[in-house]
Amino acid sequence: MSEPLLVLDDVTKNYGAIQALKGISFSIGRGEVVALLGDNGAGKSTLVKIISGGLEPTSGRMLFEGKEFLARSPSEAKDAGIETVYQDLSLCTNVDVVANFFMGREITRKVLGVPVLDERAMEGVVAKALADAGTRIPSLRANVEHLSGGQRQAIELNRFVHWGGKLVLLDEPFAALGVEQTRRGLDMIRKVASQGIGVVIITHIMQQAFQVADRIVVIRQGVVAGDVATSQTSPDAVINMITGETLAGAGAASVAR
Ligand SMILES: Nc1ncnc2c1ncn2[C@@H]1O[C@H](COP(=O)(O)OP(=O)(O)OP(=O)(O)O)[C@@H](O)[C@H]1O
Ligand SMILES: [Mg+2]
Structure with missing residues (x-):
């Protein structure tokens, strides 16, 4: 397999006494759509902000195109080809x-x-x-x-x-959109990925994750509770990973105690 576009290696983030991320490791490939799922407060937005230069991690390391990477501001991330796309905030x-x-x-x-x-x-x-x-x-x-x-x-x-963007991050991009616009948005994400761009999408809608993503990464209480190919899992299994009800999710990497 070719070298991943972005590798996260044991990334942590503390907000004062709150440990929002407790050691996140996973990677995103070129042309891959990864859906980031997890309950409210799991740490998804924190992680996306760290990747796109909005927040500095407390510890851990990232590799972008094989090289050590840390963006100290959104514009530094943008220069490297990493950007968060908001619905309208940046136009x-x-x-x-x-x-x-x-x-x-x-x-x-x-x-x-x-x-x-x-x-x-x-x-x-x-x-x-x-x-x-x-x-x-x-x-x-x-x-x-x-x-x-x-x-x-x-x-x-x-x-x-x-x-020339290389990795795009979308934090709940369809929250305010209607059915038809959401469908077009999902189509566009696939088209973007087919050009070799990596895509990370945060969504609370399971159906969207299964529709658009190649892989699903579940964050629970600041740890990776599952990292599975969409084709190898089911909505029920993913819900279990999100809630931690059972530990049977295929490919579950680690679980919060
Ligand atoms: N600026 C902040 N200061 C202190 N704590 C924060 C801050 N931002 C987030 N947190 C805490 O960090 C944890 C992770 O928050 P985060 O926003 O990353 O969750 P999320 O998975 O995006 O949730 P949601 O699905 O509700 O958007 C939560 O416990 C949250 O309260
Ligand atoms: Mg969030």
Whole structure:
């Protein structure tokens, strides 16, 4: 098997006296979708924030593309190709789709020796990126505030892929979306992964995990309570891993005492 994209090795996180993560180890492959499941307070968001530079771990180590990795800020993680996609938090709502797509990376051309934004070129790039991904947006010149949550998410994911992202983290991405937008979102996640990008998705909806993920990693009280291929397990077995009712879950790595 090829080298994993990201390896977590005994990662811990304490918030004062609270041990939110007690030694998390698992890996994410290129092109793999991993669903992170667990009860409220299990430690999922904490883990995602550590990977994407929002929080520093208390101890442990991470390897990204085979090299020791620790992002000290979200922008450092982003530079490495790791990003959390929120439904709308990181888009600027008062400018249009094209401006959001190119934020900080604008194409310019010279007019009488002075650089000006090449709007037509940028619009062409965005139109192609969205079309390639099968995303339909009513107008690329619409301010983002006029788009739905699902459309904003689609733009963010497309932007991430276009600019060479390698690992994307989604913390309950469909919580506020309707059935059709959620279905499109799940399709888009598979498409993103098929381009070799690693995806971590936190969801409380078991059906979504089974629909989209290659692997399910269950966190319980800050430890990995299960790490299984979706094809080798069942919703009932995963529920048992989440609650700790039985220890029979196939592949259960370790359990909290
Ligand atoms: N900033 C913080 N300060 C103190 N404790 C925190 C902080 N953030 C999280 N915790 C605690 O760490 C533990 C893990 O929280 P985390 O948010 O990672 O859980 P989660 O699995 O994402 O839960 P949920 O499904 O409810 O989103 C919980 O006990 C929580 O109360
Ligand atoms: Mg959370």
